[in-house]
Amino acid sequence: xxxxxEYLKLxxxxxxxxxxxxxxxxxxxVGGLICMIGQGVNDLFKLAIPSADxxxxxxxxxxxxxxxxxxxxxxxxxxxxxxxxxxxxxxxITGFANSVVSPAMEYRCEGVVFGVMCKMFVVAGPxxxxxxxxxxxxxxxxxxxxxxx
Amino acid sequence: MLAVYLRVxxxxxxxxxxxxxxxxxxxMTSAKILVTFLLLGVVLEAVGVxxxxxxxxxxxxxxxxxxxxxxxxxxxxxxxKKNGLxxxxxxxxxxxxxxxxxxxxxxxxxxxxxxxxxxx
Numbered sequence: 001x002x003x004x005x006e007y008l009k010l011x012x013x014x015x016x017x018x019x020x021x022x023x024x025x026x027x028x029x030v031g032g033l034i035c036m037i038g039q040g041v042n043d044l045f046k047l048a049i050p051s052a053d054x055x056x057x058x059x060x061x062x063x064x065x066x067x068x069x070x071x072x073x074x075x076x077x078x079x080x081x082x083x084x085x086x087x088x089x090x091x092x093i094t095g096f097a098n099s100v101v102s103p104a105m106e107y108r109c110e111g112v113v114f115g116v117m118c119k120m121f122v123v124a125g126p127x128x129x130x131x132x133x134x135x136x137x138x139x140x141x142x143x144x145x146x147x148x149x
Numbered sequence: 150m151l152a153v154y155l156r157v158x159x160x161x162x163x164x165x166x167x168x169x170x171x172x173x174x175x176x177m178t179s180a181k182i183l184v185t186f187l188l189l190g191v192v193l194e195a196v197g198v199x200x201x202x203x204x205x206x207x208x209x210x211x212x213x214x215x216x217x218x219x220x221x222x223x224x225x226x227x228x229x230k231k232n233g234l235x236x237x238x239x240x241x242x243x244x245x246x247x248x249x250x251x252x253x254x255x256x257x258x259x260x261x262x263x264x265x266x267x268x269x
Binding site: 020023024026027028029030031032033034035036038039040042058059060061062063065066067070071073074075076086087088090091092093095096097099100101104105108112116117120123124126127128130131132134135136138139140141142143146 | 153154157158159160161162163164165166167168169170171172173179180181182183184186187188191194195207208209211212213214216217218220221222224225226228229230233234236237238240241242245247248249251252253255256257258259260261262263264
């Protein structure tokens with residue numbers, strides 16, 4: 001019979017370490033790959049629409065990536081990627097799309113209005129609220145600085 | 150060309166690795182991770198270093214949610230400089246409209262088409 005401290009020591013020795021390194025590596029590789037796909041989309045549209053400026057290209061790229069993230073979530077593939085990629089699939093903008101679609105699909109059975117529409121931003125809501133609010137605060141600071149000048 | 154993609158991969162990978170490190174160390178949920186990186190983007194843009202990073206890393210920093218924070222903030226700053234107070238309020242959402250609208254629209258569309266499957 002092992003004592004509690006012995007058990008914890010043993011557990012620490014056997015369990016996480018290698019696994020932790022693996023999660024970091026997978027997050028790095030998958031996250032890097034998703035960003036490369038984004039760059040690829042950006043460059044493809046640059047070729048397709050030579051007149052497009054950087055702002056428009058950025059908008060197209062994020063729209064395409066969000067669509068991809070949403071569609072992959074719909075097919076159930078994104079969650080499978082997320083299983084082993086961890087933050088590699090959460091941090092990119094496709095993960096944002098996933099965080100919108102996932103709860104919406106899950107609550108579909110509660111109806112279109114109360115299920116899909118209401119629950120869509122259960123996870124993504126804080127992101128939009130904090131992003132929009134903090135950007136407005138920064139805008140206000142710049143506005144005040146402009147007034148003082 | 151190849152060098153650009155390598156930089157995109159490296160920086161994008163490192164950003165996600167930091168995210169994974171946060172998850173491993175603090176057991177943060179994905180919503181909190183996303184908010185953290187979004188705010189990082191906001192701060193980087195507010196102090197004016199985001200463009201320099203973007204110049205180097207391209208999609209490596211704009212595809213992670215940091216890019217969304219930067220877009221919002223850049224819009225708000227530009228709005229404030231151009232139209233004063235109303236610009237500061239509306240600029241962010243205007244600049245981020247593409248991402249927000251597509252997330253709402255595609256998200257709605259996809260969840261109408263697909264049914265939730267049992268989690269594997």
